[in-house]
Amino acid sequence: MTLQGAVAKSAAGVGWRTPMVVIICGCLISMISFGPRSSLGFFLTPLSQANHWEREVFALALAIQNLLWGIGQPFAGAIADRFGAPRVLATGAVLYALGLVIMAHATTAAALTLSAGVLIGFGLSGCAFTIIVGALGKLVPPNWRSTAFGFGTAAGSFGQFLYSPLAVALMDAYSWQTALTIFAGLMLLILPLSIALSTPRSGAANISVAPAAQQSLRHALAEAFGHRSYVLLVLGFFTCGFQLAFVTVHLPSYLLDRGLSAEVGGWTLATIGLFNIVGSLVSGWLGNRMPKRYILSTIYFSRAIAIAVFILLPPSTVATLIFGAVTGLLWLSTIPPTSGLVAVMFGTRWLAMLFGFTFFSHQVGGFLGVWLGGFVFDHYGSYNPIWWLSVMFGVLSAIINLPIVEQPVGRLVPSAV
Numbered sequence: 359m360t361l362q363g364a365v366a367k368s369a370a371g372v373g374w375r376t377p378m379v380v381i382i383c384g385c386l387i388s389m390i391s392f393g394p395r396s397s398l399g400f401f402l403t404p405l406s407q408a409n410h411w412e413r414e415v416f417a418l419a420l421a422i423q424n425l426l427w428g429i430g431q432p433f434a435g436a437i438a439d440r441f442g443a444p445r446v447l448a449t450g451a452v453l454y455a456l457g458l459v460i461m462a463h464a465t466t467a468a469a470l471t472l473s474a475g476v477l478i479g480f481g482l483s484g485c486a487f488t489i490i491v492g493a494l495g496k497l498v499p500p501n502w503r504s505t506a507f508g509f510g511t512a513a514g515s516f517g518q519f520l521y522s523p524l525a526v527a528l529m530d531a532y533s534w535q536t537a538l539t540i541f542a543g544l545m546l547l548i549l550p551l552s553i554a555l556s557t558p559r560s561g562a563a564n565i566s567v568a569p570a571a572q573q574s575l576r577h578a579l580a581e582a583f584g585h586r587s588y589v590l591l592v593l594g595f596f597t598c599g600f601q602l603a604f605v606t607v608h609l610p611s612y613l614l615d616r617g618l619s620a621e622v623g624g625w626t627l628a629t630i631g632l633f634n635i636v637g638s639l640v641s642g643w644l645g646n647r648m649p650k651r652y653i654l655s656t657i658y659f660s661r662a663i664a665i666a667v668f669i670l671l672p673p674s675t676v677a678t679l680i681f682g683a684v685t686g687l688l689w690l691s692t693i694p695p696t697s698g699l700v701a702v703m704f705g706t707r708w709l710a711m712l713f714g715f716t717f718f719s720h721q722v723g724g725f726l727g728v729w730l731g732g733f734v735f736d737h738y739g740s741y742n743p744i745w746w747l748s749v750m751f752g753v754l755s756a757i758i759n760l761p762i763v764e765q766p767v768g769r770l771v772p773s774a775v
Contacts, residue, residue, distance in 0.1 A: 383554035385509055389516050393520055394521060397522050400620070400624065403610070405470075412736050414732040414735075416470065417732025423479035426479030426480055435712075439708050443490075443556070448485075454477070454482060455546055458478065459539060460473035485552075488710060488713055494506045495709045507698060508641055509642065511690045511694055512636075512642075515637075515638055519629075519635070522627040578712065581704065581767060590762050591759070594758040598692045598755075599719070599720035600751055601751070603728045604748060609623060613626070626682040633684075633689075638689075638690055641692075649764055651761075653695045658753075658755040659753065661748075662749045667681075696716060697716075702765070730744055
């Protein structure tokens with residue numbers, strides 16, 4: 359059975375919003391929202407030099423962005439679960455675009471923090487892939503859910519592949535201010551695309567492990583945080599945020615410090631995005647065929663090995679691009695099994711909110727990865743301590759995910775379809 363046929367039942371009677379339209383629009387939103395954010399590291403050096411800032415100023419603003427993205431995510435997810443995804447996606451896109459415009463004209467640390475930190479952070483919580491995952495979880499059947507999550511994640515990766523070299527090209531041809539302004543305009547495309555992801559206001563899922571439409575928000579939270587496997591999943595996802603945020607923001611400057619060009623940094627992040635398309639799709643496909651906890655453990659351990667090898671090798675373009683390719687395969691491939699585990703354990707009624715809390719842990723890690731990267735470099739002149747901290751966190755998360763139990767939570771009331 360094709361994907362079109364497999365999801366036909368869940369989208370019957372929705373007119374123009376056929377299953378493929380829903381999935382394609384979700385993928386486009388994921389691409390547009392993730393692209394600018396993944397390219398912000400290229401603005402660290404020119405923006406800091408233009409305003410005579412140390413790197414910690416920019417790093418702190420993006421660290422706040424990661425933290426506020428995480429803080430806002432559960433609330434945005436709860437609103438989307440209860441009232442539908444479109445209004446949340448549209449609000450997030452407007453905040454995101456406004457943040458990019460103000461960032462293009464920021465001349466003080468406070469303005470940078472407001473734009474790149476607060477506005478983009480809360481904007482991401484409303485229009486990033488967590489909201490898309492929640493909508494797709496409700497609009498596709500369980501046997502295609504992990505694959506759909508993989509497609510959505512892969513689309514975000516394509517955004518990174520597309521926007522990283524685009525940022526460098528726009529900065530070279532015009533200016534970094536113009537590049538940010540163009541990105542802001544593209545962000546508004548999310549508004550019409552979000553209409554395709556409308557879900558019933560009740561948020562009832564197509565399949566659930568319990569009569570989820572009757573489950574209250576308070577009960578859902580108590581159930582999740584009283585569940586050992588969910589807590590382990592949340593703790594393990596911290597590492598993903600730490601590693602990804604540090605690499606996204608600081609890798610371009612790290613490569614410049616080691617004598618490589620800005621173009622190498624641009625193509626390395628683009629390579630990460632390109633190969634993550636493959637990694638995300640494979641991860642989503644494997645999530646329907648093998649235990650998701652094993653997929654996560656393998657990803658985190660492999661990341662630790664890749665980082666250790668990269669920083670021990672002498673700097674070269676070839677080694678950097680190979681690192682980008684390997685890292686890309688492991689980049690956002692954690693999202694399909696992580697979101698899939700949340701859906702397996704608790705159903706999809708509160709999927710966006712519960713995955714939002716998981717993502718909050720991810721963003722706490724992102725906050726520390728970005729901020730500590732700038733802090734350590736300014737005080738010690740090297741990123742090496744953070745690289746090795748990333749290696750240690752990778753090993754710990756590989757261990758933490760192994761005891762997770764991949765079963766629906768036990769509930770007193772039988773499942774409702």
